[in-house]
Amino acid sequence: MLPGQDRAARHVLLVCLAAGATTLVDQAVLNIAVPSMRQSLGAGPADVQWIVAGYSLAFGLALVPGGSLGDRYGRKRFFLAGVAVFLLAGIVAATGTAPGTLIGARLVQGAAAGLVNSQVIGTIQDVFHGVDRGRALGLYAVTGGVAAALGPPLGGALVAGLGAEAGWRCCLLLSTPCAVLTLTLATRWLPPPRRTSGEARLDILGLVLACGCTLTLMLPFIRTPDSVAQAVAWPCALAALFVLHQRLRARRSRPPLVHPALTSSKPYLLGTGVAMAQFGSSLALSLVLTVFAQDGLGLSALVTAAVLLPSAAAMGVSSAFAWRVVRRLGPRTVHAGLILGIAAALAGALVALRVPEPGLPVALAGTYMLAGLASGLTVAPNQTQVLQHAPAEAAGVGGAILQMAQRIAAAVCLSAVSAVYLHTGSGSPRAAYALASCVCGALLAVALVLALLRGSTATPRSPARAATKATSAEVRRREVT
Template sequence: MAAGATTLLDQAVLNIAVPSMRQSLEASAADVQWIVAGYSLAFGLALVPGGSLGDVHGRKHLFIAGVSVFLLAGLVAATGGGPGTLIGARLVQGAAAGLVNSQVIGTIQDVFHGPDRGRALGLYAVTAGVATALGPPLGGALVAGLGPQTGWRCCLLLSAPCAVITLALAARWLPPPRRTAQNSRLDVLGLSLACGCTLTLMVPFIATPNSGEEALLWGAMLCALAAVFTVHQRLRVRRGRQPLVHPALTSSKQYVLGTAVAMAQFGSSLAASLLLTVFLQDGLGLSALLTAAVALPSAVAMGISSALAWRLVRRIGPRTVTVGLVLGIGATLAGAAVALSVPMAGLPMALAGTQLVAGAAGGLSVSPNQTQVLQHAPAEAAGVGGGILQMAQRIAAAVCVSAVSAVYLHAASGSPGGSDPRAAYALASCVSAGLLAVALVLSLLRRGATPRRPSAPVSAKRACAVSAPEEAT
């Protein structure tokens, strides 16, 4: 939990400090894009290799090494004097964070079983969600209290004490390294091809291609790498070797559809958060502190609803995710309506109300969905299964943030009569709601793909009813 809070808070807290950081460093728009999105790119690249290394060699030493590199790279980023230094440090920091988080998922899969695993994964999802939601309020407070020149540097230093505490806890409490993979040989070619696919998919959304031909070239490279990767994995199976992507993962409709649900939900959530920050600060000219105050109810609501989600899961099962997605679509569309209709004086309060509902919706959908997905990852591929899930979310974040931001910027600058940030925000919010609608459809398809089990005898039902309160505690 400490590792999740450390690495994810660091990313979220910087978003709201981007305007002051850009002014302080005199960075270009491309520099800022690499500083912000480069972290996610390196994070996503490291997840699957990190998970595979943990399955083969054990997780404790990799976890400690990742947190240590993360800490050192954070110190370099906070004291950097130019955009180049900051970009390099953030890339290293993102890779270290990906290595750490792949060990977190793998360790939970190794140590916990049955209902305990579900609760542990739920706590991890809650920690990640709350850390992500608390980032903007904390970043806004630091920038407002310390000034734009010092505030953004302190935002980058905020994770340093957390990293030190995490290292101390890990050295004492993490279980000794042990191999969980049946084959101790790494699929080096498979790892290289997987990283190449991730890179060619995410880079065009971070550094936008200059022409259609360049975009087609990136697409062709992605298709070629994906085809080679698929053939390579099938050849390893035929030769009796362990492939990078375990067959149990690709053959499970629940795992595949659940991962797709997580991609659409995570991408929509991250895009909506960044959209709100840009709209309030750049569009309406509000301060960083007021922007943070608008985003704070989302963090509070997500923490509370995540803690209570398991009671709802016990009552209605996988439909909890569906309920959360429907609630999220409603909250996002309500935000669009509020932006168009509420006067400026009451707009921050009204948007804070929609953020409250959106946070509650996220708590109901994120952790239950993640638990359902990882139930289908076998023990020998626990790290890779978790790494693929998180990597898919990072890819979705890069794609969705780029798409939603482009919709907002195009609508804000291209409206008749000049800039209209309210209409642009409403339109981009509808796009975010559309992404949640895709997640909702995929969630319903997953429920349809789940094999039905015969009803339990009456005595078993009574036993479940008696044991449920004990499991909840």
């Protein structure tokens, strides 16, 4: 897995990868089964919206509190608790007979997934350092990306093979054996709980304000607000209160929820912006392509899954070799990946407008495969560059903020890009898909600008700091073994 690492570190990484696959495939696999689930439960549009998007909402809400708790009280106990709750909530969701039961179970499951993934990032930060950390984060990104990309094909195969009723329930149970395996391995192989933050007291008010800000940011994209002004006012007000509260705590020499090194680091903030634009564009393009293939072209769920499958394979291959490209190109690897992604989005738009209908599924699969290659070159290298600016005592929070920002971006981009497609799709589905694909390309262009700006602000680390970090890495490695 990582040839330079000892056996204990490899076991820890295996647990982290299993957790990432378990929690991320669960959301992706359900999307393609929504029509059969809606018919089976008699769910209305609002119910379906909460079932699908509620998972992301709860996931995003749990990330920063989970990262902070792991930093302060140790990660293992929260990791185990999160996987156990995720497992039980998944069983409840799969056996539910009413929309309300499914909504509640998915909210709980999303919160548990957020708690688990915040511990995963922190654990990787604790155990791996230098080049090994980059490779470990790369493997984690590969696992999550491939799991998310494999979700629709797996869901389509289950619905097609088992029928509508049993199919969508099996989609929800697909992560159950993975969760059991993850729980078993984590009990044996995760290192004992160890605080990485020097201060035991938790910033409770900061947690409440952070959760409230995340909730009010994401909720308008799940449920239509009463007014635009109200939708904008609440998150802005809570964000202002959060910033003020963090500054007051810092002045009083009390540790804020968000470590000052994170908010004062331009490379961290710009890298997070890159991740937001790339992640939102990737998910939005996948959703629009799925809708266009089924509603616009009349393809079955199984054929749609076949169109999406090459992208998953391409992302897995390019992610696995991305660290080799990084050794040659350095930070420019992210630039190359984003440029390739822009080209893939524009090629998809051109294909939708020009290619005759019999050859269109194959052509779309080809352009989406290029998008998968681009994601593999972008996600892991960018994530590594972002998290290298997070200090050890804020590793969990730093990773959690990055993931939370991506979840918020996903909610915004999924809503906005799908609205672009649906608004223009009544006249010509092909033109609507082309326009939506161009919007996704524009988002990647924004990410490219931010990545170029980050390159101009990043400063090399001093030798003294590098030596200190190397010594710290050796101490932690001994603790793991």
